[in-house]
Amino acid sequence: MATQKEIARRAGVSISAVSAVVNGTTHTRMSEETRARIEGIIADLGYVPNDAARALRRQRAGTIAVVVQKVENPIYREMFHGIYDAAEARGWAVVLGDAMWMRSGSHFLARLLGQGSIDGIIVRSEGLIDDEVMRHLRARPAPVIVVEGRHAQDGRWLAIDDAAAGLVATQHLLDLGHRDIEFVGGASWIPTSERYRGYTEAMADAGLEPRPANRSGFGSSAGAEGFAAILASGRRPTGIVVNNVLSAVGTLNAALDAGVRVPDDLSLIAIHDAEVADDLRPPLATVKMPMAELGARAVEAIAAVLAGAPTRFGLVDSPAPVLIPRASTARPPAVPAPWWTAV
Amino acid sequence: MATQKEIARRAGVSISAVSAVVNGTTHTRMSEETRARIEGIIADLGYVPNDAARALRRQRAGTIAVVVQKVENPIYREMFHGIYDAAEARGWAVVLGDAMWMRSGSHFLARLLGQGSIDGIIVRSEGLIDDEVMRHLRARPAPVIVVEGRHAQDGRWLAIDDAAAGLVATQHLLDLGHRDIEFVGGASWIPTSERYRGYTEAMADAGLEPRPANRSGFGSSAGAEGFAAILASGRRPTGIVVNNVLSAVGTLNAALDAGVRVPDDLSLIAIHDAEVADDLRPPLATVKMPMAELGARAVEAIAAVLAGAPTRFGLVDSPAPVLIPRASTARPPAVPAPWWTAV
DNA sequence: CTGAAAGCGCTTACAG
DNA sequence: CTGAAAGCGCTTACAG
Numbered sequence: 206m207a208t209q210k211e212i213a214r215r216a217g218v219s220i221s222a223v224s225a226v227v228n229g230t231t232h233t234r235m236s237e238e239t240r241a242r243i244e245g246i247i248a249d250l251g252y253v254p255n256d257a258a259r260a261l262r263r264q265r266a267g268t269i270a271v272v273v274q275k276v277e278n279p280i281y282r283e284m285f286h287g288i289y290d291a292a293e294a295r296g297w298a299v300v301l302g303d304a305m306w307m308r309s310g311s312h313f314l315a316r317l318l319g320q321g322s323i324d325g326i327i328v329r330s331e332g333l334i335d336d337e338v339m340r341h342l343r344a345r346p347a348p349v350i351v352v353e354g355r356h357a358q359d360g361r362w363l364a365i366d367d368a369a370a371g372l373v374a375t376q377h378l379l380d381l382g383h384r385d386i387e388f389v390g391g392a393s394w395i396p397t398s399e400r401y402r403g404y405t406e407a408m409a410d411a412g413l414e415p416r417p418a419n420r421s422g423f424g425s426s427a428g429a430e431g432f433a434a435i436l437a438s439g440r441r442p443t444g445i446v447v448n449n450v451l452s453a454v455g456t457l458n459a460a461l462d463a464g465v466r467v468p469d470d471l472s473l474i475a476i477h478d479a480e481v482a483d484d485l486r487p488p489l490a491t492v493k494m495p496m497a498e499l500g501a502r503a504v505e506a507i508a509a510v511l512a513g514a515p516t517r518f519g520l521v522d523s524p525a526p527v528l529i530p531r532a533s534t535a536r537p538p539a540v541p542a543p544w545w546t547a548v
Numbered sequence: 549m550a551t552q553k554e555i556a557r558r559a560g561v562s563i564s565a566v567s568a569v570v571n572g573t574t575h576t577r578m579s580e581e582t583r584a585r586i587e588g589i590i591a592d593l594g595y596v597p598n599d600a601a602r603a604l605r606r607q608r609a610g611t612i613a614v615v616v617q618k619v620e621n622p623i624y625r626e627m628f629h630g631i632y633d634a635a636e637a638r639g640w641a642v643v644l645g646d647a648m649w650m651r652s653g654s655h656f657l658a659r660l661l662g663q664g665s666i667d668g669i670i671v672r673s674e675g676l677i678d679d680e681v682m683r684h685l686r687a688r689p690a691p692v693i694v695v696e697g698r699h700a701q702d703g704r705w706l707a708i709d710d711a712a713a714g715l716v717a718t719q720h721l722l723d724l725g726h727r728d729i730e731f732v733g734g735a736s737w738i739p740t741s742e743r744y745r746g747y748t749e750a751m752a753d754a755g756l757e758p759r760p761a762n763r764s765g766f767g768s769s770a771g772a773e774g775f776a777a778i779l780a781s782g783r784r785p786t787g788i789v790v791n792n793v794l795s796a797v798g799t800l801n802a803a804l805d806a807g808v809r810v811p812d813d814l815s816l817i818a819i820h821d822a823e824v825a826d827d828l829r830p831p832l833a834t835v836k837m838p839m840a841e842l843g844a845r846a847v848e849a850i851a852a853v854l855a856g857a858p859t860r861f862g863l864v865d866s867p868a869p870v871l872i873p874r875a876s877t878a879r880p881p882a883v884p885a886p887w888w889t890a891v
Numbered sequence: 892c893t894g895a896a897a898g899c900g901c902t903t904a905c906a907g
Numbered sequence: 908c909t910g911a912a913a914g915c916g917c918t919t920a921c922a923g
Contacts, residue, residue, distance in 0.1 A: 206663055206689055208916060219894040224918060232893070239893090251687050257609060257664030258916035260600035261899045268659060276619045276628070276644060285619070289649055289656075298655040300643035301619060306632055313632075316611055316641040320549050321600030321900085322665060344594050346549050425827050454827045461829055484768050484797045486804055486829070551900060562910040567902060575909070582909090601900035604915045664916085895922085906911085 207250035216243050227254060266322050268298045269507060273329040276303050279479035280450065280496065281329075284352070287500030288327065295508055297324065304329070307338055314338065323347055325507035327500075330354050332394060348510035350503045353396050361510070363502050363521055367396045370476045370492045370526040371403025374446045377490070377528050378472055379411050383444035383537045389419045389431030389456055390448025397448045400476055404446055416440070428452030432459035443537035447475040450482055453489055457533070468535035470542035478529050487532035495524050550593035559586050570597060609665050611641045612850060616672040619646050622822035623793065623839065624672075627695070630843030631670065638851055640667065647672070650681055657681065666690055668850035670843075673697050675737060691853035693846045696739050704853070706845050706864055710739045713819045713835045713869040714746020717789045720833065720871050721815055722754050726787035726880045732762045732774030732799055733791025740791045743819055747789055759783070771795030775802035784887065786880035787815040793822050796832055800876070806887065811878035813885035821872050830875035838867050
């Protein structure tokens, strides 16, 4: 591949002049004729700068990395979008990786740990990643911003307002007239417990006794287990708040499989909006979270840390979580629902 | 951050010695005492090599990029896995990107186009990416391997056996006794048309007249449109092969919304297995494709091109597409299904 | 206005 | 066995 040296030779100018044309930074007042000649040769040779050399010289790679638990999780869609837009605006490329790849000794991790090729790292949920790995990561000069991980020891975390989301979801069911409402997703994972806290607050405000959370992990099977736990307990709520949209797929299916009619017998609402909510039958009511803003803020935070400037960490509470009503919720049944006795 | 120079100074040795310890390549027979001293200082300072400097010097970055249409599409899950494993085995880190980010002028594209930071690129479906961008990409020294794009002009493509998949899916319905079978997804996109070809072959082998494909794009709405087209045509098949699992979500929902019972009135099967198939009601029968192998082969191809070694491009036909039976298919109804008259 | 030179941090042939 | 030196391709003060 052509280098600036080769172009300079052909154009009969110095490398500095070529670099100036490529970057438009110094030698700005060079003769129009020279500039045109250099540009012509650049085009002819299809010259493209060597990013490794640039990164070494500039001490900045121009790339940030985003690591999430499962890239195929649809709730990241908007966050990626927000990150990409904010990064492009600041001159960064974004690359994605899966947390599963961060096993110690992997080359993927080496690239994150090494200097020179990644300027900053956005990691989803430090709690889901090996502590040892996080410690190594934080020892590097590239700033590490944790999204959805409030306990980041260095204080560099951003999170959505999970408690508010739990409250909005629960309030929606209360507004419809439900009083017997359960929560699926009582994990020790912080965002989930915050959502549960929102649920308990809404219940308490309505003068109702919150129920204990029905444990759930991630994915649809966890949501199904949460529903099974409710069945097993003998309780028959008219509404359920599920801590996340993917689990809700399992909750909904478990309910349907048990012969429960949604929303006639049981209303369902989940936190995080995603396309899948429209693809369910019935379509699932959700609470949409400001994921794009979360992503954009994370990029801003990297820029601020790199610049030594102050920045706001903490809750991204604007826009607020917003209800996306869909057919999975309705007024509670006037008479005890059939599923009280069906199982 | 510490450099080899700093470590050499503290250890009272040359940079060469430090580099030797870091890489274990030269100076292999240095005294045990010296090696231990150097290693101690490396650990104390938390030294990590600078990837940019390495990439510049070695003329190899140690990273390959994978670009797909929508990272959240679950059919990539296994392909990413196959790519990751094969890449790690060869000493490469993998980074992911979305094709949506490849707009001309983006920094993401610049990183792919630039030299020095990416050794090879795996692109899903060149047909879905701007020709101009592909041309630029191919002008770079980093090999570009297209997966699912049979018309790659440079011959560097790999694809799964879409025709075989169409055949397996159709044969499954034929084996159940269906004779009136439609195909949803008659796009000009090559993999889809190959799947349709498999459908026509299976039908012809069974002595049946294949139906024209019902146009469909991507995503669930496309599958719903395909179903609507069948309804509008007045035809009432007992079985439908949907060209991909995401479209099938829409096809299934459209059928259910129209009051059609699946599989009692209508059997449904889709190409590409994914978790979502289990999350549908009824769970969706699919044909599982060798996506992990496809990914691994793409990595091998990059390695081969880089090494100037010959490699096999073309169809990844082993393992063959395999039927994953689920509850969405059954024997055709004995009497004309209600939905013949329902709509 | 333009060029020569230093140096980013590393690897590797080469000299001793 | 170990070190000095060159050079990967670039950017940027600095000299002229």
